[in-house]
Structures are given as structure tokens and as C-alpha cells.
Amino acid sequence: MPVIGDALRLDPKRPVQREMEFVRELGDVFEINIVGSKLIVVGGGAAAAEVFDESRFAKAVVPPVSNLRELAGDGLFTAFNREPAWAQAHNVLMPAFSQLSMRSYHDAMTQCVDELCDYWTDQAGRGPADISSDMNRLTLEVIGRTGFGYSFDSFDSERHEFVEAMTRVLSFASKAANDVPILREIFGWKALRQNPKDIALLKRSVDDVIAARRDGTTPRQDDLLQRMLEHPDPDTGGLLSDASIRNQVLTFLIAGHETTAGTLSFALHYLSLNPEMVDKARAEIEAVIGRDGAPIQFEQVAKLRYVRRIVDETLRLWPSGPAFFRKARADTTLSGYQLGKGATILVVLLALHRDRRLWGENAEEFDPDRFLPAAVRARPAHAYKPFGVGARACIGRQFALHEAVLALSRILMRFDVVPTPGYELSVSELLTIRPEKLRLHLRTR
Numbered sequence: 001m002p003v004i005g006d007a008l009r010l011d012p013k014r015p016v017q018r019e020m021e022f023v024r025e026l027g028d029v030f031e032i033n034i035v036g037s038k039l040i041v042v043g044g045g046a047a048a049a050e051v052f053d054e055s056r057f058a059k060a061v062v063p064p065v066s067n068l069r070e071l072a073g074d075g076l077f078t079a080f081n082r083e084p085a086w087a088q089a090h091n092v093l094m095p096a097f098s099q100l101s102m103r104s105y106h107d108a109m110t111q112c113v114d115e116l117c118d119y120w121t122d123q124a125g126r127g128p129a130d131i132s133s134d135m136n137r138l139t140l141e142v143i144g145r146t147g148f149g150y151s152f153d154s155f156d157s158e159r160h161e162f163v164e165a166m167t168r169v170l171s172f173a174s175k176a177a178n179d180v181p182i183l184r185e186i187f188g189w190k191a192l193r194q195n196p197k198d199i200a201l202l203k204r205s206v207d208d209v210i211a212a213r214r215d216g217t218t219p220r221q222d223d224l225l226q227r228m229l230e231h232p233d234p235d236t237g238g239l240l241s242d243a244s245i246r247n248q249v250l251t252f253l254i255a256g257h258e259t260t261a262g263t264l265s266f267a268l269h270y271l272s273l274n275p276e277m278v279d280k281a282r283a284e285i286e287a288v289i290g291r292d293g294a295p296i297q298f299e300q301v302a303k304l305r306y307v308r309r310i311v312d313e314t315l316r317l318w319p320s321g322p323a324f325f326r327k328a329r330a331d332t333t334l335s336g337y338q339l340g341k342g343a344t345i346l347v348v349l350l351a352l353h354r355d356r357r358l359w360g361e362n363a364e365e366f367d368p369d370r371f372l373p374a375a376v377r378a379r380p381a382h383a384y385k386p387f388g389v390g391a392r393a394c395i396g397r398q399f400a401l402h403e404a405v406l407a408l409s410r411i412l413m414r415f416d417v418v419p420t421p422g423y424e425l426s427v428s429e430l431l432t433i434r435p436e437k438l439r440l441h442l443r444t445r
């Protein structure tokens with residue numbers, strides 16, 4: 001339409017799911033025009049392989065991601081590619097996210113999962129559990145304790161003021177990307193006034209955590225915060241500034257909890273509907289860990305291959321970061337179309353991960369065996385990218401996978417997961433995706 005372009009065809013509440021419908025309607029590559037600004041969308045096929053090529057394309061920091069810069073500044077996720085703070089923090093933090101480093105987080109993760117299970121046991125008789133909310137409690141607690149030695153008391157208290165402020169800030173950043181500014185002034189004035197207060201509270205709280213560690217009020221710990229305080233960047237020899245440490249802490253809280261929580265929630269949804277998968281997973285868990293309910297050891301997590309396939313398949317059907325942005329490094333072409341330097345491209349993973357040419361006619365079905373090693377080898381590498389691509393791919397990949405496999409295995413050891421009759425999956429979006437109003441009965445085994 002004149003002036004507003006395709007704006008009326010978008011769905012501000014479920015933007016990525018709408019893009020997925022467009023991909024089905026229009027094909028692998030198309031352009032949408034939102035009030036004069038043009039966005040290229042890629043949803044599958046060879047175009048995806050092209051746009052993942054780091055020599056021609058790079059991460060683009062545009063709304064809604066750039067809206068988070070107000071909170072996380074040049075933190076890892078929101079930094080522009082050339083900002084020096086990115087390379088410095090990347091160099092300092094990469095070793096802390098290797099598969100081996102997971103050993104130092106394993107016990108805290110196990111403890112948090114057990115606290116969740118105890119919380120569910122205490123709640124028994126109060127009806128089905130609110131899965132997305134409980135998974136958020138778990139993953140926030142895990143990143144808080146493993147990252148910064150901080151507990152949000154997730155299983156004892158009702159909502160924590162920090163968590164409430166963070167939820168509002170994420171919601172604000174996500175909605176701001178789809179709103180018309182003048183309408184926001186009129187209808188969203190309350191959120192507009194609240195947002196700076198929330199951001200100030202979040203920054204203040206994190207500054208307090210950092211200061212307490214620095215002056216010895218809280219003990220030294222082998223975690224991400226200690227690493228940032230002590231380890232210089234091997235390239236420059238410099239330590240991260242306090243502002244950068246604060247930005248990274250906020251970044252991990254944002255990037256490291258809702259994504260894994262969404263993944264766990266979707267996985268539990270599918271497991272509740274597929275008892276034969278639960279049987280198979282339990283047979284594996286019992287073979288690796290035994291039947292006596294002993295805690296899962298660090299080395300055992302990597303042996304839970306079927307549980308891992310459940311996680312992989314969950315991230316295929318519902319990648320919790322459902323889309324990401326790329327930009328052309330120079331004038332180039334994409335699927336034969338001309339692109340100017342800097343052109344922004346949205347990669348809709350949700351569509352790519354269901355591309356029938358890559359995943360077969362049953363692409364919409366949940367089937368963990370798609371991730372058997374031979375099947376993985378038979379597919380092109382660009383078919384599956386739940387953790388992004390290139391230099392700016394997810395630093396927390398191993399962390400998320402370790403946590404998800406550990407948590408799912410422990411939950412299946414302790415509970416039967418029973419669906420609530422009549423539940424139809426609907427998916428809400430707020431930068432990340434999650435099953436909406438998913439409630440499951442958890443019966444102690």
C-alpha cells in the first residue's frame with residue numbers, strides 16, 4: 001500500500017510466525033516494505049547457504065536487537081561488529097564456554113534442577129505446572145549462580161523485582177520494533193515511562209553484584225564474573241572495564257535464560273505427547289546413570305545421546321531464537337537479485353528448519369531420529385542453525401545443550417509428564433519464542 005507498504009500484513013504479536021507464512025506463500029527470498037524501509041527475508045534453500053557465508057555477509061545489529069543496547073550497550077550480543085569491546089569480551093569469555101568448562105558449572109546446574117524438582121514435588125496437588133514460567137525460573141537461576149554466584153531465590157519467592165524489571169524491558173524492546181512511534185506515545189505511555197526506571201534498577205543491581213565480588217563481600221568463585229575480573233584479553237593485555245563487565249552480565253541474563261527455557265518447555269510439550277519417546281529416553285538414562293536416582297555426573301551428560309537428539313529436534317521445530325539479521329558486507333547478489341552494501345536480511349530459521357527440500361515431506365513432525373549421526377551427515381550444513389552462524393554465533397551453545405540435556409534427563413527420572421487434555425500448541429513471541437499457556441501435570445515416579 002502507498003506509504004505504509006506491507007505494514008498491515010505483519011503480525012506484531014507473532015512477527016516471525018507471520019514471516020514463516022510469507023515464506024510458504026512467496027518462496028525462499030522476498031522483500032517487505034515497512035513504512036518505506038525495506039527488509040529482505042530469507043526462509044530456505046540455497047539462499048540461506050549464501051547468506052551464512054561470512055565472507056559476504058555479517059551479523060546486523062538492528063531493531064529489535066539494537067533496542068536492547070539501552071540496557072546491554074556493547075555487550076557481546078548487542079555490540080556492533082567493529083566495536084572493540086566485542087573482540088575483547090569474546091577473547092576473555094570464549095574459554096569459559098568450552099565443553100570442558102561446563103565441568104565447573106555442572107554441580108550448580110544439577111543443584112538448580114533438583115530444586116526445581118523439589119519445588120514441583122511440594123506443589124503436587126495444586127494442579128498442573130505453568131511450564132514456561134517454571135523453566136524460566138530454572139534457567140535464570142542456573143545462569144545467575146553459575147555466572148555470577150547470585151541466586152534469584154527462584155523456587156522460594158514469588159517474583160523477584162529484578163526478574164519483573166527484566167521481563168518488562170525485554171517485552172518493551174520486542175514490541176518497540178513493531179510499533180508505530182506516535183501510537184506508542186499515546187497508548188504505551190505507561191511502559192515508556194517505566195522502561196528507563198527498569199533499566200536503571202537492572203544496572204544498579206548488577207553493579208552491586210560486581211562491587212560485592214570486587215571488595216570481597218561475596219567469596220571468589222570459579223565463574224564467568226571472576227574470569228572477567230581477572231583474565232586480561234590475550235590480544236591487548238587489558239582487563240575488561242567495569243562498564244563492559246556489567247554489559248556482559250546483563251547480556252548473559254538476557255541471552256542465556258529465555259532461550260534455554262523455551263527449548264525445555266517445547267521439549268516437555270512433545271514428550272508429554274509421545275510416551276514412546278519418554279520410554280526410549282528413560283531406557284537410555286537408566287543404562288547410563290542407573291536406576292537408583294543417583295545424581296547425573298558431568299561425563300554422563302555427553303552419553304545421553306537420545307536425550308540430546310530430543311533437544312536438537314526441539315531446536316529444529318522451534319528454534320528459540322527464531323530469526324536473526326545479516327547484512328551484505330559489499331554490493332553483491334543473493335539468489336541472483338542485486339543487493340547494495342549494508343542491505344539488511346532477516347533469516348527466518350523457523351522456515352528454514354521446516355524446508356521440505358532439506359527435511360523431507362514430514363518436516364512438520366517431531367522426530368528426534370533426524371539427528372542420528374548418519375542423517376546429520378547426509379544434510380547440508382546450512383539446514384540447521386539454531387545457534388546462529390559465523391563469528392557472532394552463540395557463545396552459550398555448549399552451556400545451553402549441557403543444561404537442557406541434564407535438566408530433561410533429571411525431570412524424566414523424577415516425574416511422569418502428563419498433558420492437560422485439549423491443549424493445542426500456540427506459540428508466543430517476545431524476541432524468543434515459547435509455548436503459550438502450556439500446563440503439564442508432573443506426577444512423581
Ligand code: HEM
Binds near residue numbers: 399
Ligand atoms: C537453546 C538456547 C539458545 C539458543 C537457541 C541461542 C541462540 C542464539 C543465536 C541464534 C545467536 C546469534 C544471534 C544473532 O546472530 O544475532 C546467539 C548469540 C548469543 N548467545 Fe545464545 N542461544 C542460546 C543460549 C544461550 C546461552 C545459555 C547463553 C549464555 C550463557 C547465550 C549467550 C549468547 C551470546 C552472548 C550471544 C552473542 C554472541 C556474540 O555475538 O558474540 N546463548 N544465541
